[in-house]
Amino acid sequence: xxxxxxxxxxxxxxxxxxxxxxxxxxxxxxxxxxxxxxxxxxxxxxxxxxxxxxxxxxxxxxxxxxxxxxxxxxxxxxxxxxxxxxxxxxxxxxxxxxxxxxxxxxxxxxxxxxxxxxxxxxxxxxxxxxxxxxxxxxxxxxxxxxxxxxxxxxxxxxxxxxxxxxxxxxxxxxxxxxxxxxxxxxxxxxxxxxxxxxxxxxxxxxxxxxxxxxxxxxxxxxxxxxxxxxxxxxxxxxxxxxxxxxxxxxxxxxxxxxxxxxxxxxxxxxxxxxxxxxxxxxxxxxxxxxxxxxxxxxxx
Amino acid sequence: xxxxxxxxxxxxxxxxxxxxxxxxxxxxxxxxxxxxxxxxxxxxxxxxxxxxxxxxxxxxxxxxxxxxxxxxxxxxxxxxxxxxxxxxxxxxxxxxxxxxxxxxxxxxxxxxxxxxxxxxxxxxxxxxxxxxxxxxxxxxxxxxxxxxxxxxxxxxxxxxxxxxxxxxxxxxxxxxxxxxxxxxxxxxxxxxxxxxxxxxxxxxxxxxxxxxxxxxxxxxxxxxxxxxxxxxxxxxxxxxxxxxxxxxxxxxxxxxxxxxxxxxxxxxxxxxxxxxxxxxxxxxxxxxxxxxxxxxxxxxxxxxxxxxxxxxxxxxxxxxxxxxxxxxxxx
Numbered sequence: 001x002x003x004x005x006x007x008x009x010x011x012x013x014x015x016x017x018x019x020x021x022x023x024x025x026x027x028x029x030x031x032x033x034x035x036x037x038x039x040x041x042x043x044x045x046x047x048x049x050x051x052x053x054x055x056x057x058x059x060x061x062x063x064x065x066x067x068x069x070x071x072x073x074x075x076x077x078x079x080x081x082x083x084x085x086x087x088x089x090x091x092x093x094x095x096x097x098x099x100x101x102x103x104x105x106x107x108x109x110x111x112x113x114x115x116x117x118x119x120x121x122x123x124x125x126x127x128x129x130x131x132x133x134x135x136x137x138x139x140x141x142x143x144x145x146x147x148x149x150x151x152x153x154x155x156x157x158x159x160x161x162x163x164x165x166x167x168x169x170x171x172x173x174x175x176x177x178x179x180x181x182x183x184x185x186x187x188x189x190x191x192x193x194x195x196x197x198x199x200x201x202x203x204x205x206x207x208x209x210x211x212x213x214x215x216x217x218x219x220x221x222x223x224x225x226x227x228x229x230x231x232x233x234x235x236x237x238x239x240x241x242x243x244x245x246x247x248x249x250x251x252x253x254x255x256x257x258x259x260x261x262x263x264x265x266x267x268x269x270x271x272x273x274x275x276x277x278x279x280x281x282x283x284x285x286x287x288x289x290x291x292x293x294x295x296x297x298x299x300x
Numbered sequence: 301x302x303x304x305x306x307x308x309x310x311x312x313x314x315x316x317x318x319x320x321x322x323x324x325x326x327x328x329x330x331x332x333x334x335x336x337x338x339x340x341x342x343x344x345x346x347x348x349x350x351x352x353x354x355x356x357x358x359x360x361x362x363x364x365x366x367x368x369x370x371x372x373x374x375x376x377x378x379x380x381x382x383x384x385x386x387x388x389x390x391x392x393x394x395x396x397x398x399x400x401x402x403x404x405x406x407x408x409x410x411x412x413x414x415x416x417x418x419x420x421x422x423x424x425x426x427x428x429x430x431x432x433x434x435x436x437x438x439x440x441x442x443x444x445x446x447x448x449x450x451x452x453x454x455x456x457x458x459x460x461x462x463x464x465x466x467x468x469x470x471x472x473x474x475x476x477x478x479x480x481x482x483x484x485x486x487x488x489x490x491x492x493x494x495x496x497x498x499x500x501x502x503x504x505x506x507x508x509x510x511x512x513x514x515x516x517x518x519x520x521x522x523x524x525x526x527x528x529x530x531x532x533x534x535x536x537x538x539x540x541x542x543x544x545x546x547x548x549x550x551x552x553x554x555x556x557x558x559x560x561x562x563x564x565x566x567x568x569x570x571x572x573x574x575x576x577x578x579x580x581x582x583x584x585x586x587x588x589x590x591x592x593x594x595x596x597x598x599x600x601x602x603x604x605x606x607x608x609x610x611x612x613x614x615x616x617x618x619x620x621x622x623x624x625x626x627x628x629x630x631x
Binding site: 189200209 | 390
């Protein structure tokens with residue numbers, strides 16, 4: 001019998017019911033594990049996070065304490081040498097990671113949350129709301145980001161919180177533009193029209209239909225935003241606007257920048273740490289992006 | 301019986317930046333009864349899809365309904381507030397789009413997308429919705445429906461996707477189904493299957509169908525009534541077989557002459573008949589005259605045509621209407 005003959009829905013259960021689908025999450029994970037670079041990124045990232053979480057429990061050296069003569073090269077006195085004040089570089093890396101990674105993650109989160117919200121509203125509704133929001137975006141975009149962040153940090157104090165917020169405040173416009181552009185592209189597509197023709201609410205169309213399809217570039221932007229935020233924090237520290245009471249990788253580079261030629265290790269090791277963190281995050285973002293795309297998923 | 305859908309003197313305009321409204325649809329009227337099909341035919345750019353979008357109230361930005369009335373099952377669609385309109389869409393009236401390739405969301409399985417409609421309008425739980433979805437997929441004759449329910453759109457062919465679209469559109473047993481060139485993107489054998497499926501489902505559900513097409517073969521197979529649109533105006537309307545067998549308007553006659561006829565056997569030995577065409581193009585928006593819109597392309601055009609406004613739709617006893625000053629002489 002046909003479903004249409006039953007007026008009050010299905011009159012008898014259909015056997016056998018649909019097989020439970022392989023859950024999208026599990027299929028995505030399987031796809032992720034196919035990508036070598038994704039795995040490499042995840043491993044590096046996990047190692048860095050583990051180091052910043054558990055390192056301080058194992059390695060009991062205060063990163064702000066003077067432990068040996070300045071510029072002691074890597075060796076038995078200090079594993080990765082000491083900086084211009086005689087502070088342990090390894091301790092700096094172990095303890096500084098927390099600040100650097102936290103600032104990166106939270107600033108990127110602020111960037112994406114503000115950017116995606118503004119971009120979604122502006123791109124979906126268009127019209128006057130769009131015009132107004134684009135003006136706001138443009139206002140923030142014409143400010144030179146580093147200068148603007150420096151002003152914010154100088155005005156509100158050199159603490160990690162201000163630095164994080166300042167980075168988020170200067171980075172969101174590009175995320176907003178990107179999201180807006182994706183919404184403009186997607187909102188005219190047939191499946192968006194079709195879901196409106198099926199009676200979906202604006203909210204549903206925005207969040208469940210368009211946004212998931214707009215995610216790939218947004219995820220790339222988010223991973224880049226973490227990298228940019230880490231570099232930004234390092235840049236601010238390099239310019240002497242870091243939080244001097246909290247060790248971070250950027251601060252180490254910033255404080256030792258004048259002595260690169262006297263002790264390469266004071267800059268190279270924290271620099272490598274930043275490099276690895278940014279690289280790992282963008283590899284993970286790439287792998288994640290492929291994993292959530294059902295088109296790329298292998299059929300098993 | 302009161303018609304399921306009646307469109308009365310519908311006017312749709314494009315609001316230009318300088319405040320002028322350019323007419324897109326003019327004085328369009330037609331109606332469909334339960335279980336019946338009306339076909340809207342015409343060339344591209346004649347306003348067929350605009351009519352569909354106006355009924356669904358999904359007109360693109362800058363397009364506005366300037367006057368007229370659209371009644372769905374006794375309810376004024378144009379006056380319905382937004383929440384009411386949302387509960388009409390997908391539930392009482394639904395729409396199938398032209399391109400099955402792009403009309404399904406690539407990120408969700410087809411089962412999820414059909415179930416979504418059921419959950420939205422019928423308030424079904426996850427399990428009930430999945431069961432109904434499976435039954436719907438079987439009703440639209442998708443083989444191995446139990447497996448296909450978990451397939452993503454890109455894993456299906458165009459014909460399969462159009463079946464999914466049909467299942468989605470008919471999920472809530474709507475009173476009215478608007479099919480906007482449902483088979484244009486499909487190959488001929490699949491087209492026939494889809495039309496066959498639509499008419500079979502229509503028999504079961506008693507859904508009224510507005511079929512937008514330029515496939516006159518489909519019209520003769522599926523439609524009860526036909527409205528021929530030209531440049532946003534209805535120029536001929538009547539029973540499908542009447543209009544196809546005895547077209548009155550020069551434009552309709554031109555359209556019929558554009559359809560190739562396959563000739564086999566003895567017939568095929570003679571020289572092939574030339575396939576006619578209608579010279580020139582549909583006048584673009586904003587360049588439509590108050591006189592008969594078909595005038596510049598009409599081989600029968602006369603003084604009377606040039607001196608008068610667009611002729612009104614004149615009906616004969618059988619309800620076959622035509623908008624032409626000279627149809628009696630021409631036909």
